[in-house]
Amino acid sequence: MDKKALYNLTYGVFMLSTKVNAKENGCIINTCMQVANDPVRIAISVLNVNYTCELLKQSGVFALSLLDQECSFETIKHFGFQSGRNVDKFDGIPAPRDCNDVPYMGWHSCAVISGKVVEQHDLGTHTLFIAEVVDAKLLNTNAPLTYADYQNHVKPQPEAVKKDKKIIGWRCKICNYVYEGSELPKDFICPLCGHGVDDFEPIYE
Template sequence: MINVEAFKRMSYGLYVVCSGNQNQGNGYISNSIFQVTAQPAQIAACCHKDNFTAKIIQKTGSYSISILHNEAKTSVIDKFGYQSGADIDKLKGMNVEYGGTGVPILLNEAIAWIECKVVKTVDVGTHLMFIGEVLQTELLDKSKQAMTYNEFKENKQRTAPPNAPTHIEESKASKAEKSGGKYQCQQCGFVYENNKEDKPFEELPDDWTCPVCGAPKSAFEEV
């Protein structure tokens, strides 16, 4: 049994992952960045195959991670997280520095950055997981805290778009929340309450039946 609400209890950060060089550079917002080993220091970035940035990382073999602070401007997140470099030049007019590999590093709204060289690419279906060895890092602002994905969702009133690994679980969960989470059997009056069950009503299989009277799922109506 999979209760999608459990996924929402996981913690994530919020980052801008950039790749390319001085001639062509791009970046995307990611919440799926994590350190996989300490020695050597290696970090994984999970990037959708359709992301414009995925192609650039594959081509150049390096990427940078800018760690956003918890009051980062919405405009930066909107540009890098909801638009594609296939359509616009995201780095134009931004404050960018270049790493030893030539990779662009976004400084806007960042408190630290990490430059990585790809050492392994794992095909995980919809996404490519780029495992990168850390080449250098820099701390830009000690006074600010990193933004968490939960803070982003609460403060910015937004969720991750389809290319984010967290997207499907979130959309199912928010659907369950919006419905109020209560469904009543029109045959016997039994009320199925999502917050008392292991699985939200929306995710029960079509052949599920009322535990009281055996009526089909279709006999239930939202309360």
């Protein structure tokens, strides 16, 4: 099977947020689709190691901010490249709240969807949540950010590295899994988050 064929599937870029009592957190995900119309239901997939996934299993409610093409890498980095176990991602941010009192991104987002979980399925690396949409609203008229847009135009491109530096491993930029070895197999898939070689960066000695 040529797993690169899966790269042609289309994805968005979203900030998923939830809260349990006073604890609020959010993370970046790329998988959401509408799966039913009456009642309106959506499906989202969340990495099991994410703190947001842990909280969502407890709260059962979330806000999904649909990032737009004005979104900066710094915003995505803030919510996607650090863990809520170590930092309060909403500290000092005057984020608006949805009908479930969950904070969402009122900036760099073209819409927000509020959901109530009705089913969840553990898929190994991820949990699939099926949710009923309890509210939704447009925030601006900007086009939504796609995962391809993020990869090609938002994410910083790797800097050129001197040839005399030796590669000793490869780090997944999504979940920080480390593959030890100088060469990463072209068909390698991260065993933790399921991402391919395009989301790995070299580790130099």
